[in-house]
Amino acid sequence: MTDITMGIGGAAGDGLDKTGDTLARTAARLGLSVYAYNSYQSIIRGGHIWLRVRLGQDKVESHGDHLRALIALNQDSIERHAPEVGPGGVVLFNADKLRLNIPLRDNVTPVPLPVAELTKAFGRVQPIMQNTVALGALLFLLDLDFDVAAGVLADTFAHKGKPTVDLNVGLLHVGYDYARERVPALGCRWSFSRKRRPFITGNEAFSLGAVAAGCKFYSAYPMTPASAILHWMAAHGERCGVVVKQCEDELAVVNMAIGAGFAGVRAMCGTSGGGFALMTEAIGQAGMIEAPVVIVEVQRGGPSTGIPTKTEQADLNQVFGASQGDFPRIIIAPTQTADCFPTAVEAFNLAEKYQLPVIIISDLLLSEHPETIEPETLTAAVPIDRGQLVTDPGAGNGKYKRYAFTPSGISPRALPGTADGLHVAASDEHDEEGILISDMFTNPAVRRKIAEKRLRKVDLALRDLPAPQLLGPADAEVTLIGWGSTLGVIREAVGQLAAAGIRANHLQVKYLHPFHSRDVSEILSRCKRTICIELNATGQFARHLRAETGYSVHDRILKYDGEPFEPGDIAEQVRAILEGRPRSLDVTPAEAREIAYHYIRTHLDEQVRPGRIERVDGDGREPVWRIEIVERDSGEKRGELSVGISTGATHAAAVDVS
């Protein structure tokens, strides 16, 4: 086995992120490919957190489908995730605190760790230290190098001194030894290259790309899931010579960045959908005054405040629709973590070359999940194209005109402080010199020509942007279409389909505006059957595709539950579509259990859990899943709950939880 996914489940505050990080960094230092996804909630302590870490000998591009190992840090995690562990897998937990109160799948080994016994020699240890014991056990089961893991811990706790390092390494060791003596390893067959690779999130890669490209100004208002860019910039701004400004609101954020861009500094700002909504008027202003600015929009689940800590790709309509009027802009959706660094560099070059706002549309998954990428892709040797800047505007024929009507539409830019380049950049419509034509000098002909000038830049920019390529066999029976961050997971689904004898190919779109309408139309005209795959409820990209090409996809795979796609889930839906199996929006038994958990945690108490689930039809209402509510330990029935199979409505029957 050279590809394995494990999960760590617990409550916020259980410290599982550190545990996951140690595991991931250990594997990364050994030269393995690592991909992690933290399905978290936006509270500090208490909510359910579910971290998945996937390791691969070769590049892994999603958190995968098959859970092989679980570290459960609380009872909820055993009940909810232990049944997901597949054959040959293990479930690790602290036997002093937790009980295996639900059946496991066949050939899954429980590893109850006697933490108190194992840690006796260390005196009183904090509850969070149980994680390190479990991690030690997992290290053995995964055939990872103990010394490398100890090195990661030494680096992590270096600032706390040697006793803390020794304690953690010691705890790791007892866990490791305990597993080695009692549990057979899972059978991973690694070959460690020990090539060190950065374990990096999209937000970190955007930040690094920005400073490498010469970003000197970053402004933001705190908003999940974009805040990590602000944090990175604030922590590194001094070293990298960046002014980092937390502002009073997103109106200030974007207008400050535009001001900085106008004054000749590479400026970026970041936000999520709600903050972007506040920025929209100013984005049109940047288009109008032809000021370069880069805006990172990290999507989270909407609408409104929505699900702030969950992922979605549903802000596409918003970024297309941002601001009134027709104005030039470029919208880029980077496709994977390794693409974030070059996309940031490219965005600055495009913004300055074409003097317009460039919107990078990311999402929570891409921005926040860490994965290993090749270190060579992160370099200071990036292209920097500042476009047409004039240093001696008085040298030409006649007066300098800031918005000169040129064949390309690009008017050479004079920065404030430059003699003879004086002008006013106006958000009102203006002429070549920047003189307003909105009031007393209103002039339809000038208006027409300056509108055309601005928009010509976008036509020109399209030539700078590589057209999307069809990946995979040209004669495939089905084409999967995605945009932005779904590149890896769709690619993996294509591989799974191929293994099942289904020839699929793949079109992933990165440049959303301007759009390669001709190239994409040509590709699609040769496709037999097309399925657009998006993380939203209404197929926003499929509609955009139709608007740009006139092409309607045959089918769509949409997901809007806040969780990212998994490759197996895409492959199965593709198979269902190809076989003509009708798709159902009914509540599945697994979903019914989650709905029951929500009901229990909000209305009942911690002593019960969902038990047996059965379908009940025909008592005049919609068919329901009837879920027993049982005593957590004994399994004794305490009541029941019905969940409508079609609507998802909950109907509680009497539950005795005195």
Place this chain on the structure above:
Amino acid sequence: MATVIELPLETYAGPVEPDWCPGCGDFGVLKAVKMAAGKAGVEPKDLVIVSGIGCSSNLPGYVHAYGVHSLHGRAVAVASGIKLANTDLSVVITGGDGDGYGIGIGHFIHAMRRNLDLTYVVMDNQIYGLTTGQASPTTMKEMRTKSTPRGNVELPINPIALALVSGATYIARGFSGDPNHMADLIAGGIRHKGFALIDVFSPCVTYNKLNTYPWFKQRVYKLEEDAGYSPADVKAALEKSFEWGDRIPIGLFYKDLQPTYEDSEPAFRLGPLARQKLGLDEALLKSLVEELM
């Protein structure tokens, strides 16, 4: 301190004439802004005038300087970005009461508490002029306007008091009827290191028939003529800021030297951002990547 070479008014002659109504108070402000830039010795190439939207916000187009005529309410934010990008520039914000004290009041307050080195001239005519006469944030109580036919029921903003409690370090009030006095106040604001507010009574001759030139002329007096008044005394300034009625003070209310935002910004060690080289050296980038391993 370097000697200031004062520049004549014509230095800043703009490309077109204003389209304001004849008699508009903003003519006086335009003249005073140009005089002030000249007094402060700011060369046109180093002067950036940033405005929002409204009659008065057309001002940058009438001055020979760099400018941004930005969105309604956003001038202070745009100007903040410009100043942070290039601290060598003198950045003057011009706009109206609706722009600054209504839709833009959030930026106004936060810019003051940051004490960025900006000069903000607010042409306060106590009415929305460009949209033909609705109540503004400084319209007096009970005044009838197109949007308050039964009389305005809201209290007006007190910009001077607001500036005092928000951390502005130079606070003054001018009157369009006395451009020379106003020019001195604005020049003082440009020279001042920190955030300067110059609130200006700039009558709207078309839509405000209450707060007219004669109305102000009867009432205004100069703080400089009050021998007992010191602009160093914040409590006295606050008391003065509430004086309104038969006598209304103009002049310098308050001035204090405090560290500016720019003083505390480490990124300016190598000079203004706009003059720094772009990108990182490979060793720095490698060390940033190493943190992620």
